[in-house]
Amino acid sequence: MPSLKRYSTFGLDADCASIHGFSDIPSFLSLYNSHETVYLLGGGSNSIFTEDFQGAVLVNEIKGISHFDDESYHYLRVGAGENWHDFVTLCLENQWYGLENLALIPGSVGASPIQNIGAYGIEVNAFIDTVEIVVLDTGEKTLLKNNDCAFGYRDSIFKNALANKVLITHVNFKLPKAHTLATSYGELAALEKPTPESIYHKVIEIRQQKLPDPATFGNAGSFFKNPVVPMSVLANISKQYDTVPHFVVPSSDVQSSDEFVKIPAAWLIDQSGFKGATLNQVRCHPTQPLVLTNLGGAKGKDVIAMASDIIATVYDKFAIKLEPEVRLMGSKGLISL
Template sequence: MSAAPYSLKSYNTFNIDHSCAELINVKSKAELISTCLELYRSEQRFLVLGGGSNVVLTDDYLGTVVHVETKGIEFAEDDEYHYLGVAAGENWHDLVETTLSMSISGLENLALIPGTVGAAPIQNIGAYGVELMQVCDWVEYLDLRNGELKRLAANECKFSYRDSIFKGELLSCAVITSVGLKLRKRWEPVISYGPLRAFEKEAVTAKQVFDCICNMRNTKLPNPAVLGNAGSFFKNPIVSRAVFDSLVENHPGIVGFTVDEDSVKLAAGWLIDKAGLKGLKVGDAAVHEQQALVLVNLGYATGEDVTHLAKKVIGAITDLYGIDLEAEPRIIGANGEKELEDD
């Protein structure tokens, strides 16, 4: 059965051409709450979308898409911190630029991450040594089960690497409405990654870190407006120290970062690159030639092309290294979210 002609091509950064039965653009918190509650209580199928930068559509969606366009940033401060309350529909990178223009530092390492603020806590976005959990103060959400607005402190969100309570026990029953950020006035740069190491901690500015990261991302990662993609497609796998030591013996040069004394985070991009998978194609989906962690739409890729390519990559990495990669984006089929393996 085909959905009504509400195209979602411009609502997902993979630029996959699927549609939905109904599309509602909400521009206020009140409208977001009333729309989602009405759909939930009438037992209608619905999907909340922000920037569409973390989804792969594999079919026409047989339900309503609620597109969050809410705006607004509230500012407060005390002697030690800047406090921001940010509407879910605000663009994340625009927020980073806004804070820097106001001489508020702390978000610069998270520059150019696509998507909206409301999506940021769901997978605890992170880049270049900083994760959202380090700057998050609270997350406000609508509990669909009872219609209440609730607020979780950051330490209640069960944040971990690309994970949170919103992907666990609150999956399918919470709609994030706003996010609180807490940014220390006494700024300390995080410059332990790549070219950032060239900066001197005592002299570098937040704007210099921001500019360097924007340059790195623009150089390494394809622009979704040119090549559809969802950014990093695979999580960096975390393995035990013993497994890592064994991998080093068999694969000299393997890249890993210490998580703690017992765990090491592997660079998934290195694994895919060294497996010779850059340029691998399924239909019009391909592993990006410059950044192996990114899958791209060469023009007319379907969601099935993307998921089948992802499974080929995962299978090759398992065969070569004995490591199981996990996809970051949400896989959305006709009836909603599903597992990559189910496609």
């Protein structure tokens, strides 16, 4: 059985029945229809194989970037197998601005709409025009408009109604020429006379300082989502922690007339005593507790145990249930905690 270790940035020792790359739709459909159980993989930065997978892993290697523009926008059609950070860098080099806040996020372009990736005040859905997909059961090619994708915080239709039902082949971006810089978040607010270039380099600097390099310590980036909770939950926490960090969430984002806030999961985990904690070879990162790392030779059961302990402890302490952002794979498919 081939090893999946190099196909997942967390780097656990796990095998699968077979691994196949594909670079076009016909080859994908041939592979998909010839295997009973499959898992579609992009850059492997958001999938953790906790044990041997009893199926075939199909790796999306569809490449290609095309560009045209009009008076108001740059339009880019990007293959799902393109590296996300390389794409952001290409945009910056060509002065196609908008994505600079999302620099150095690991993974592929095809994963960006699934997770609705975001960082430093920006979410990718603001720049996605359409997503090209193939329906797995029929092989039909379909184009989804932005409004069809049900984008939310680290969420989309691809994680819900269309989960395991479609393949993303291309993502089409629409970047405005009249671009407004987003510098209100964290360290970016301190930039003097910010430019897209300075934001790009600052984001990379921050991420390199706070986040471990997967080449050194295997990880899948942010392991948990930042929870969005009603204002009443914040009020209860504030009775004991008057400086709890939080960000008001627009009511349109949660489809509710009530007021909601986002509390950093890293703060909740830190206050629960896990920052820098280890379980065998799994560590809660000492500078960014939102990230779990593989110190070398970690086991899937230890990842699950550490994550489950964090979830239970945070819930007991704050009455907030953390949700994993990563996709945890068991022997037969996705598993939940």
